[in-house]
Amino acid sequence: MYVYDEHDRQMAAERVAQFRDQTERALAGELAEDEFLPLRLQNGLYVQRLAPMLRICVPYGMMRSDQLRRLARITRDYDKGYAHFTTRQNVQLNWPALEDVPDILAELAEVEMHANQTSGNCIRNTTTDQFSGVQSDEIADPRPYCEIIRQWSTFHPEFAFLPRKFKVAVNASEHTDRAAIQVHDIGLQMVRNEAGELGFRVHVGGGLGRTPMVGPVIREFLPEMDLLTYLEAVLRVYNRYGRRDNKFKARIKILVKALTPEGFAEKVEAEWQHIKDSPTRLTPEAVQRIQAYFTEPDYAALDNATDLLASQRFENRGFDQWLTHNVDTHKKPGYAIVTLTMKKTGTPPGDVSDKQLEQIADLADEFSFGEVRVTHQQNVVLADVRQDRLLELWQAITPMGFGTANLNTLTDVICCPGGDYCALANAKSIPVAEAIQRQFDDLDYLYDLGNIDLNISGCMNACGHHHVGHIGVLGVDKKGQEFYQISLGGSSHHDASIGKILGPSFARDEMPQVISKIIDVYVDKRTEEETFLDTYRRVGIDPFKERVYA
Amino acid sequence: MPNVISPDGSIRQDNWVVMPRPAEGESLDIPADQPALIPADLWLAGYEHFTGRQDIGVWFDSHDEPEILDGRVNELPVIAVNFPKFSDGRGYSIGRLLRERFGYVNELRAIGDVLLDQLQFMKRCGFDAYVLRADKDITKAQKCLNFFSQGYQAATDTEIPLFRRRAS
Numbered sequence A: 001m002y003v004y005d006e007h008d009r010q011m012a013a014e015r016v017a018q019f020r021d022q023t024e025r026a027l028a029g030e031l032a033e034d035e036f037l038p039l040r041l042q043n044g045l046y047v048q049r050l051a052p053m054l055r056i057c058v059p060y061g062m063m064r065s066d067q068l069r070r071l072a073r074i075t076r077d078y079d080k081g082y083a084h085f086t087t088r089q090n091v092q093l094n095w096p097a098l099e100d101v102p103d104i105l106a107e108l109a110e111v112e113m114h115a116n117q118t119s120g121n122c123i124r125n126t127t128t129d130q131f132s133g134v135q136s137d138e139i140a141d142p143r144p145y146c147e148i149i150r151q152w153s154t155f156h157p158e159f160a161f162l163p164r165k166f167k168v169a170v171n172a173s174e175h176t177d178r179a180a181i182q183v184h185d186i187g188l189q190m191v192r193n194e195a196g197e198l199g200f201r202v203h204v205g206g207g208l209g210r211t212p213m214v215g216p217v218i219r220e221f222l223p224e225m226d227l228l229t230y231l232e233a234v235l236r237v238y239n240r241y242g243r244r245d246n247k248f249k250a251r252i253k254i255l256v257k258a259l260t261p262e263g264f265a266e267k268v269e270a271e272w273q274h275i276k277d278s279p280t281r282l283t284p285e286a287v288q289r290i291q292a293y294f295t296e297p298d299y300a301a302l303d304n305a306t307d308l309l310a311s312q313r314f315e316n317r318g319f320d321q322w323l324t325h326n327v328d329t330h331k332k333p334g335y336a337i338v339t340l341t342m343k344k345t346g347t348p349p350g351d352v353s354d355k356q357l358e359q360i361a362d363l364a365d366e367f368s369f370g371e372v373r374v375t376h377q378q379n380v381v382l383a384d385v386r387q388d389r390l391l392e393l394w395q396a397i398t399p400m401g402f403g404t405a406n407l408n409t410l411t412d413v414i415c416c417p418g419g420d421y422c423a424l425a426n427a428k429s430i431p432v433a434e435a436i437q438r439q440f441d442d443l444d445y446l447y448d449l450g451n452i453d454l455n456i457s458g459c460m461n462a463c464g465h466h467h468v469g470h471i472g473v474l475g476v477d478k479k480g481q482e483f484y485q486i487s488l489g490g491s492s493h494h495d496a497s498i499g500k501i502l503g504p505s506f507a508r509d510e511m512p513q514v515i516s517k518i519i520d521v522y523v524d525k526r527t528e529e530e531t532f533l534d535t536y537r538r539v540g541i542d543p544f545k546e547r548v549y550a
Numbered sequence B: 001m002p003n004v005i006s007p008d009g010s011i012r013q014d015n016w017v018v019m020p021r022p023a024e025g026e027s028l029d030i031p032a033d034q035p036a037l038i039p040a041d042l043w044l045a046g047y048e049h050f051t052g053r054q055d056i057g058v059w060f061d062s063h064d065e066p067e068i069l070d071g072r073v074n075e076l077p078v079i080a081v082n083f084p085k086f087s088d089g090r091g092y093s094i095g096r097l098l099r100e101r102f103g104y105v106n107e108l109r110a111i112g113d114v115l116l117d118q119l120q121f122m123k124r125c126g127f128d129a130y131v132l133r134a135d136k137d138i139t140k141a142q143k144c145l146n147f148f149s150q151g152y153q154a155a156t157d158t159e160i161p162l163f164r165r166r167a168s
């Protein structure tokens, strides 16, 4: 994992001092509300329905155990003893006091953490696949490139006041996309060209929110060393020509659509020609220097523990289910990737207490070289667990509530904070998630249904990514009442698509029944091999409509 | 007379006046006794008349294209860029283009909604004169220009990004 050197440390400390000064000037009335707004947003501080909310950056989802322990302490000392994992691999505190935020940031800086650019109209945290570096089908480890982008984008003087927020995601797996790159402002897919050279396929202009769009490809192959100069060209074109007259039309997707992807690509190429050979062009040494931070941990030379696991499975059905669903194949023999699910029924998806944060830290130290990854599905990954210790790990996490074996099933819901916490909400989202989790509490049935992404947002800002859920739920306001609109057929993976609206919306208490009917249609229509999405794509939306509105 | 802040935070006064764009059909009124900044396209339109004058500079608005002056920038003693609202970041790109692409070497002035916390970005993007909005405390400019001792990326002020400095 990346470790700060004296330059990073110095800038982190300077940033804290700067924000302390800004906060003092704001509290003294020297900065108007709207003048302080972007400054605090760029330090992660929102003001919400109930209290300020602090979004802490977890660069591309990677955290060490000492950082988790510091987060736990911060939630205890400055907040109500819990935190929330977000859908962009970050962590949020829901109740910090404004005047404490500089102290919180100082405590974070001590463990090489910050809240820089986690909000505001600037370049946000770069996200990636939570299985980076441990899966066998990746082109290269994407994390060094994420770190290179993090450094380039941090305090970038030209791009601190963009028309709107800007998110970059990188994916390196050939067969899966766990980073949802096609619904980002820039999505970078690592590829090799015919000569075997490393590079990126560049998607620009994806995004959710009010105008959901899958990002078109604007360059098929960008050589590795050209990464930053090309990003700079994209951002410059956006900064200059993105709309600023209407907040709802200010994302880069609107510009790409207006110019057409080809027209946009031409403008970027023209800009890039001027800067492609500037000193911002990466060097092999610079890339290697960052790669050296992401070397393999000290793996033991092991064989796969196939026989041991088989007998342990045989003796213990719960372990068997968990192994099948929450444990993934590791590139190293004898190791496994474990996802701790934060989706226990009755707990808001992604919420963790201070105690749980410390438990996760202990688990990381004990089982996974002291590191974890946060996923955009709001779960936590232990990436390097020995197979012969999986049973022990499973026994440890079951009482902690991280062992629910529902990964990627219907009840592994992605859900925004919604009306319980968020001032922009049309409707609550957490109770809907919970009602659906209660309705589908039979694990065997869930397994039979297979992989279903259920995503819930409390309003069209789409924090819960409802457009790309196989089943999406959106809170809407109908004459002051909370209602829910359903869409089907979305996907955030390689086959990215935006879901289609089913029809008129429903009251909250109808929702579990409605979801059941949708599931019934799938069960009736599916062939042996089909997932929910396959069936939907084959039969279309009509059979679902007929059943639900019958 | 405006107070003008320099990149080191020191303050001086001068009497450059910004001439607003005249309404449709009106002509530009240039003061006889004071140096003036006029809209860049009007300077070009009256090029024969204006070029070489040390008391005439130009200003760009944030949506203007600095490309129109390519090749002529150094005929101007001062170029100003207007920030109509502090949150409009287009001026930063204009600054970098004037300096890094068109090779402008004379004074680059930030005008308009120029606040303390934006000075650091202006400085990195090539601005070397800042006219702070009048209600802001100019004595804090020096502090606000100097919160950071370095930056990660190359910009007008540092041609070499940190990743290359680290390597050497």
Ligand code: HEM
Pocket: A046, A048, A053, A084, A085, A086, A087, A088, A092, A165, A183, A207, A208, A209, A210, A251, A350, A415, A416, A417, A418, A421, A422, A423, A424, A461, A462, A463, A464
């Ligand atoms: C609680 C208060 C919150 C507020 C007020 C809020 C507000 C917003 C707004 C206004 C947008 C839309 C931006 C746009 O139109 O482009 C947005 C997008 C988003 N939010 Fe939130 N949010 C909140 C919490 C969260 C949380 C807790 C998460 C993570 C679980 C989250 C994840 C996201 C994501 C991923 C997007 C991006 C959707 C896209 O790609 O356009 N938000 N948020």
Ligand code: SF4
Pocket: A416, A417, A418, A419, A422, A423, A424, A425, A426, A457, A458, A459, A460, A461, A462, A463, A464
């Ligand atoms: S989707 Fe809407 S309700 Fe949910 S957190 Fe985002 S802004 Fe709030």
